Ligand code: ADP
């Protein structure tokens with residue numbers, strides 16, 4: 001037979017699109033398009049178009065009459081194989097749809113198109129003798145030779161754009177094509193090198209070697225705050241740059257301060273590219289594109305930066321690795337620290353986890369020989385760890401209706417007399433966490449959540465911290481209608497502010513919480529003010545507990561060191577310990593400025609307080625690990641939370657009962673629940689929880705998926721699967 005009669009085989013490719021589906025679909029590739037795995041493409045989907053990524057050769061299960069064709073291929077380097085495997089891995093591990101994970105990587109579709117060029121104006125040589133004042137203003141600006149758009153040039157010169165047009169017509173200005181500014185300059189690895197001291201050098205060398213050899217190797221860089229950890233990992237960043245590799249530095253969003261960025265600049269001569277919730281869409285677009293093209297060398301970002309499609313990544317640093325904000329609790333539920341280790345493994349390069357209070361999971365991985373621990377023993381330059389004093393609130397009582405003990409107030413006074421700053425830490429926003437009617441006992445609760453309303457005096461409202469519900473502060477009790485009977489119970493930062501202002505009417509006070517620093521910019525400004533000694537006493541929430549460097553701070557008071565100790569969740573003690581250790585680490589970071597920390601507690605004998613005041617971290621970790629092992633809890637076993645939610649309480653309960661009937665129970669897997677979630681309602685959704693507890697060897701994802709898939713989920717029910725849960729609320 002002749003070839004003439006044979007149909008030419010279709011070139012088919014699988015395209016994954018960013019929707020909650022698990023499978024890449026087959027598309028035909030027109031002959032004039034050249035498509036390879038990992039390419040970013042545009043395809044028809046239903047009656048619209050969608051962008052997507054080529055995920056492999058098509059399997060031909062669709063007959064050729066039904067198949068649709070790829071419309072367009074974007075001119076970008078293809079998504080690296082390691083990144084595609086990473087997306088698959090995350091989907092598998094988190095029990096999420098593949099397309100949902102892809103969506104996180106393609107968060108800025110506008111970035112696929114090359115930036116449009118614009119018309120800019122520059123000075124031509126023939127400047128006439130006679131020009132108007134307005135024209136002269138323009139030429140004064142334009143003489144630096146930088147091309148500008150007509151509108152920008154007019155604005156800078158303080159004229160209308162008509163003046164620019166006339167100058168162009170007369171040949172005084174000429175037009176050129178300009179492109180938008182690149183997202184970042186190239187950091188220079190040899191710009192601001194400093195001499196490391198010995199322990200730093202030893203640690204640095206090991207990471208640098210791994211970067212050079214492109215070895216997958218996880219390191220834990222462990223050292224107290226101020227021991228010089230940042231300088232060590234900057235060495236590794238410099239080495240990656242010398243190898244022409246890209247680097248990702250992950251930080252908790254609120255630790256992404258100006259101070260950190262300035263330090264980066266001092267070391268590498270330019271600013272890094274930033275990736276966090278405060279970055280504008282335009283900046284996101286250039287950054288995403290720069291990362292994909294390999295032009296952006298260093299990205300400093302919050303957890304979502306992990307999904308950026310780096311062209312040639314050679315190092316990841318996860319600073320403050322113990323931080324709870326690395327866990328994403330909505331949508332695709334993942335832990336950015338753990339997934340970063342997977343990304344490094346798939347990419348074949350080292351990863352550095354950095355902390356003064358490493359998580360128990362990470363310590364466990366060190367003990368099992370999976371991660372290598374590098375220790376920086378002491379503070380750089382002789383700054384010493386602060387003195388820690390425990391104030392027993394049963395003995396050293398605050399005045400009635402007050403929350404600060406006389407000892408703490410005296411310590412603040414001493415700090416101010418020495419021209420230094422004091423910080424009062426309380427992880428509670430607002431004025432008072434609960435409002436009660438003294439006459440009838442009525443308590444104000446959120447109508448949509450199982451939560452008390454928190455009084456905020458700043459705006460005279462009661463707030464729900466779970467759903468944002470607000471109520472103007474009532475004048476009388478809605479229950480018994482008594483007037484002036486409502487009493488605030490317990491303190492929030494605003495109330496501590498009120499109390500301290502009575503003692504120090506002259507001092508400059510600052511309250512810092514997510515209410516007073518509502519966006520990234522406001523937070524950076526507040527942190528700068530602290531650094532530059534623009535205030536004397538800071539009252540703040542955990543927003544202050546991160547790796548900030550406050551040179552004038554000498555006294556830290558923890559208003560309620562017991563807070564969080566009785567949360568009933570697995571990591572309550574560990575988290576309190578980390579938080580307290582972090583705030584304590586704020587004090588006395590500068591040489592010659594001995595810091596003091598005061599912990600107010602009703603339980604000075606508790607393990608966390610004891611471990612903190614002794615400074616014996618190893619002891620604390622050991623006891624904590626023993627307890628977890630005895631209880632067969634992570635990291636010695638695995639947990640998965642399955643949360644069932646619905647607006648209709650009865651239907652939720654009914655469905656939970658159905659699920660319970662087939663819940664996995666084997667020798668190595670136990671399922672607990674359904675139990676009402678501690679916060680039973682959020683935003684009107686009723687919530688009930690299952691907890692699957694399995695041996696480490698069990699493929700718990702498979703177990704849970706099989707279980708959930710065995711029952712059809714009605715549309716009014718939502719199921720959330722949380723692997724390795726951090727929150728049990
Ligand atoms: P950490 O990251 O452990 O909290 P840093 O890296 O921030 O510690 O170091 C604390 C302070 O010491 C910073 O101001 C830093 O610039 C300084 N520092 C650290 N190592 C050196 C060094 N080898 N030479 C000079 N200054 C250093």
Ligand code: ZN
Nearest residue numbers: 446449464467
């Ligand atoms: Zn609410």
